[in-house]
Amino acid sequence: MSDSDSNDLPESSAQPETTEVERDEHGVPLNVPNAKRIKSFVVRKGRISPAHRELYAEHFAQKGLTLEGGKLDYAAVFGNDNPVVLEVGFGMGKSLVEMCQANLHLNYIGIEVHTPGVARLLRDAEEMGVENLRVYEFDAIEILAHCIPDDSLQTMQLFFPDPWHKARHNKRRILTLQFAETIRKKLKVGGTFHMATDWEHYAEQMLEVMESAPGYENIAGKGEYHPRPDFRPLTKFENRGEKLGHGVWDLIYKKVN
Numbered sequence: 038m039s040d041s042d043s044n045d046l047p048e049s050s051a052q053p054e055t056t057e058v059e060r061d062e063h064g065v066p067l068n069v070p071n072a073k074r075i076k077s078f079v080v081r082k083g084r085i086s087p088a089h090r091e092l093y094a095e096h097f098a099q100k101g102l103t104l105e106g107g108k109l110d111y112a113a114v115f116g117n118d119n120p121v122v123l124e125v126g127f128g129m130g131k132s133l134v135e136m137c138q139a140n141l142h143l144n145y146i147g148i149e150v151h152t153p154g155v156a157r158l159l160r161d162a163e164e165m166g167v168e169n170l171r172v173y174e175f176d177a178i179e180i181l182a183h184c185i186p187d188d189s190l191q192t193m194q195l196f197f198p199d200p201w202h203k204a205r206h207n208k209r210r211i212l213t214l215q216f217a218e219t220i221r222k223k224l225k226v227g228g229t230f231h232m233a234t235d236w237e238h239y240a241e242q243m244l245e246v247m248e249s250a251p252g253y254e255n256i257a258g259k260g261e262y263h264p265r266p267d268f269r270p271l272t273k274f275e276n277r278g279e280k281l282g283h284g285v286w287d288l289i290y291k292k293v294n
């Protein structure tokens with residue numbers, strides 16, 4: 038996981054160049070392909086015991102999706118036509134699993150590059166009998182470009198993205214005008230893009246970007262943050278931020294065209 042200290046990593050921590058997905062003996066991706074663009078994350082090895090890795094491979098075989106699978110056919114993947122919610126950067130996945138359980142009428146897709154987080158999410162989902170969830174362990178930018186159909190999402194969730202708080206690292210922040218436009222393309226008209234952060238400077242940037250992004254309407258009113266919605270469970274990072282006395286800012290924008 039890109040913990041807050043990952044935001045202190047020097048530029049030289051960028052991933053080495055590879056053109057193919059590296060996989061372990063179970064076919065689980067170990068890395069992401071390297072594009073020359075700046076990444077919003079730093080992949081960390083994390084710790085998974087050999088036994089847990091085997092379990093992870095088993096779970097991934099059931100609920101995992103891959104870049105190589107290409108453009109998604111949601112009905113084929115989920116076996117129903119329920120609306121689809123995408124979450125980018127779910128961390129350890131606790132709040133995502135809670136949302137899956139609370140909203141059985143929705144299908145969820147999570148994207149995360151942190152292997153132990155994906156493993157934990159899949160284990161929790163298995164233990165709790167969650168069926169309405171599928172997962173990518175990959176860079177969300179690539180998955181959005183190659184796997185998520187246009188005009189297909191009911192909701193996009195971006196909860197507590199890495200703040201990259203040092204000025205020289207701000208350019209790594211995932212929320213840019215270009216990202217907002219990519220998400221707009223993937224949402225259905227009337228679908229929403231829900232962001233939350235506990236980093237005030239990032240909240241201000243999110244507001245500035247989203248207010249200037251074409252085709253969106255701020256459902257809280259122009260230039261306003263959204264009150265914290267009850268339907269968003271507390272995430273690990275929000276919990277940590279609260280303990281540090283951070284505020285929390287939610288922003289929800291609707292695709293209008």
Ligand SMILES: C[S@@+](CC[C@H](N)C(=O)[O-])C[C@H]1O[C@@H](n2cnc3c(N)ncnc32)[C@H](O)[C@@H]1O
Nearest residue numbers: 077078126127128149150176177197272273274
């Ligand atoms: C600060 S953590 C927040 C995790 C979780 N949403 C929470 O609130 O506890 C941000 C997460 O986004 C993930 N992430 C960042 N950029 C990503 C990308 N391009 N694709 C997939 N995951 C990404 C990181 O690996 C990290 O786990």
